[in-house]
Amino acid sequence: MKHVLAVLVENKPGALTRVSGLFSRRGFNIENIAVGETLTPGISRMTITVEGSETLIEQVMKQLHKLINVIKVSNLSAEPSVMRELMLIKVRAEVGNRSDIQQIVETFRGKVVDVSPNSMVIEVTGNEEKMEAIKLLLEHFGIMEVVRTGKVALLRGSKITRET
Amino acid sequence: MRKKKIKGSNMILSALQKENVDIIFGFPGGAVLPLYDKLYDDPVKHLLVRHEQAAVHAADGYARVTGKPGVVFATSGPGATNLVTGIANAYMDSVPMVLFTGQVAKSFIGTDAFQEADITGITIPVTKHNYLVKDAAELPGILAEAFYIASTGRRGPVLIDIPKDVFDQEGYFDYNREVDIRGYKPNYEGHVGQVSRAVKAIRKAKKPVIFGGGGLIRAGASEALRELAETAKIPVILSLMGLGAYPGDSPLFLGMPGMHGSVTANYALTEADLIIATGVRFDDRVTGKLESFANNASIIHIDIDPAEIGKNVAIDIPIVGDVRLVLEELVKKLRPGSTDAWLKQISTWQSQFPMPLGSGKNGQSLKPQFVIRELSRLGGENAIVATDVGQHQMWAAQHFVVREPQTFLTSGGLGTMGYGFPAAIGARLAAPDKRVICITGDGSFQMNIQELATVVHNDFDMIIAVINNRYLGMVRQWQDIFYEKRYSYTSMEGSPDFVRVAEAYGAKAFRATTNEEATAAIEKALTLKGPVLIDFMVDPEENVYPMVAPNHSISDIIIGGERI
Known part of the structure; x- marks a missing residue:
C-alpha cells in the first residue's frame, strides 16, 4: 500500500540528503518527494510517498524520527486528507487539433499556460488518477514532455500537523 | 559586559574543558594545524597514534570503559577518511564519541582542493549526527549539541568538520550545556502501563529468560539487572555486546546466544515462554533463522531506541526507555519468584553441553x-x-x-x-x-x-x-x-x-x-x-564450536562437525 508521510525538518544544510540517504541505505523506496517551506521560518515540510507494508512504514517513520533534524513525522494516509500534485505536459498541437485539446483540458479543469505553432503546455493539478487520465487522453496527440512536482498533502478539517 | 572574542580553536579547547575531557586521541595534519597549535599550550592530554583509525578505536575503547564520549582530532581528506571505519564501528555498537576533523578553508570547499574530502557527506550514514561549521559564531552551540547528542539517548558518534579558516575566526564563546534540540528528545521513563503488563507477564511465566545486550552497559543497568534476575530467579543470557553486564561466573548466567553461543543459551531462548530483552537489537548472529526464533515465547523488549523495537522480531510488550530506569521499576513491582523446574532443566543442559575445549585431533598442539x-x-x-x-x-x-x-x-x-x-x-x-x-x-x-x-x-x-x-x-x-x-x-x-x-x-x-x-x-x-x-x-x-549455520534455527547446533 502507498503511504504519504508529512515530515517536518529543520531547514539545515544537508537535511534533504539525510532524509533521502536514509531511504536508500535502508532499502525503502521513495515514490516521490516534495519539499517546501512551512509557516515557521527555518522549518521545511517534506511530503514523501512510500510503498510498503504497515510494518515497513512503521520502521520508516521511526528511522526518520531518529534523524536529529527531523522534528515530526506523521502518516497522512492513516487519516482523511487531501492530496494534490501539479503536472506540466507539453503536447503536440497543430492549428487543427488545438480546440480538441482545449476541450480535454477544460474537462480536467487544467490550464493552457503556453502555446507555440506546434505545441501547447498544459498545467493540471489533482490526484494520481486524474494525472493518469489526462495523460492517457492527450497521448493520442503526442506527449513531448512531462514534469510532476510529487504529491503534497494536508489533513482534512481543522486538524494540523504540529511541530511538537 | 560582553566577554572577549576568542578564536575557533580556543572555543573547541574550552568546550573540551567544560565537558571534562581529559584525553584526546589524534593525529595532526595541514588543515588542523591551527587547532594543534593551540593544543601545544593546553593542559589537556593528547595521545599521538600512528594511524587515524587507531585514534578512533582508542577513543572508542576509552568511551566503553568510562562511559564518557571519546574525543578524536584528525586532519582533512585522508585523515578524515581514515576515521570512517572506526566511526562506523562506534555507530554500530552505540559508543559515545565526538570527532573533530579539519577541513580545507571555506573558499576552497567544493574545488577538489588538496586534502579535501566531503567528510560530512561521507559520514552521514555512520554518525548519529554531524556538522560542517561555516562560521565560528555557530561553534559554541554546535559543540554543546555534539556532546549532548553523543552521550544521551542511544549513544553514538558525532563528527564536527571545521574549515581551517574557522579555527582562526574569532567569536564570542557562550557555552551552555543545557541544550534544547527540537528534533531530539530521548524518552527515558518507561510507559507505566507497559511496565505493569511486563510485571504481570513475568509473574505468570514458567520459563522466563533475560536476554541482555550492550544497552545494559551503556545505561549502567548491571545492578538493576542483577536484582531482577536474582529476585525473580530468572536466568540471564548476554549478547556479545552485553558480556560483563552480569557476572560470567554466576550460576544464573547461561552465556552468549546465537551463532557461537552456548547450547544452553540457544535452547533456553528456544524453549522459553517469556524473553525479557533489554538493550539488545536481535542481530542476525543472535536470532539465526527468524521464523523459528523463540516461537514459544512472549517477548518484552526494553530499549532506548524505539526504532529497534519490532525491527527484526515481533514484540508483545514494547517498552521504550532507559533500561536502567525501566529495570528498576520492574524490580520494585516484582515479588520473589520460583522457577525451580525451569532452572533444573537449564542445569541439565549445562552439564550435558559444556563449552567445547577443542578437538583432540592434533594431540599435542596448543589449543x-x-x-x-x-x-x-x-x-x-x-x-x-x-x-x-x-x-x-x-x-x-x-x-x-x-x-x-x-x-x-x-x-x-x-x-x-x-x-x-x-x-x-x-x-x-x-x-x-x-x-x-x-x-x-x-x-x-x-x-x-x-x-x-x-x-x-x-x-x-x-x-x-x-x-x-x-x-x-x-x-x-x-x-x-x-x-x-x-x-x-x-x-x-x-x-x-x-x-x-x-x-x-x-x-x-x-x-x-x-x-x-x-x-x-x-x-x-x-x-x-x-x-x-x-x-x-x-x-x-x-x-x-558450538556453531549455528547462518539462517538456521538456533536450536540446530553443530559441535565438532556433528549436529547435536
Missing part, C-alpha cells in the same frame, strides 16, 4: 581455548579485555570469565579487524588501576600493528596475546564447513615473527607453543611492566 582460559584464570582478576575480530574473539567471548560491565571491549556490530589493539590503548588510559589484556589474532593484529610504537613510546602496561593460527581463522572455518575446504586466500603465510617485530619496536615478547609454555608465558607477563606480547602458536585448524 586456543586453553590459552583464553589460562589468560582468564591467571590474569582475569580486575582486568579489561579488548578483542579483535574472528575466531579468537569468539573463544574470548566463550571462555574468558567477564565479571564486570565495561571490561569486555569488542567490535560487535561491524566486526572490525584491527579494533582490539587500539581499543586496549584507550582502556589503558581510561582505567589506570586495571590490568589490560588485548586478545588478538595474527590476521587482526596486522591491521593496526603500527600502534606498537604508541604503546612502547608511552610505556603502557598491557598484555598483547596473539592467538596465532597462521590463518584468517574464521574465514578459513567457513571455507572448511561451507566451501569444501577450499582455503582461498586465507593463509597468513608471510606474516612476520611477531616476537621480533615487538622487540624491534622495543616491547618485551615471548612465544608459546605448548600448554606449559603458554601458562609460563602468561605468568611471566603478569609480573612485567610495559607492553608485553605473547605469540601463542595454536592449532591452525581448530574451529569455533
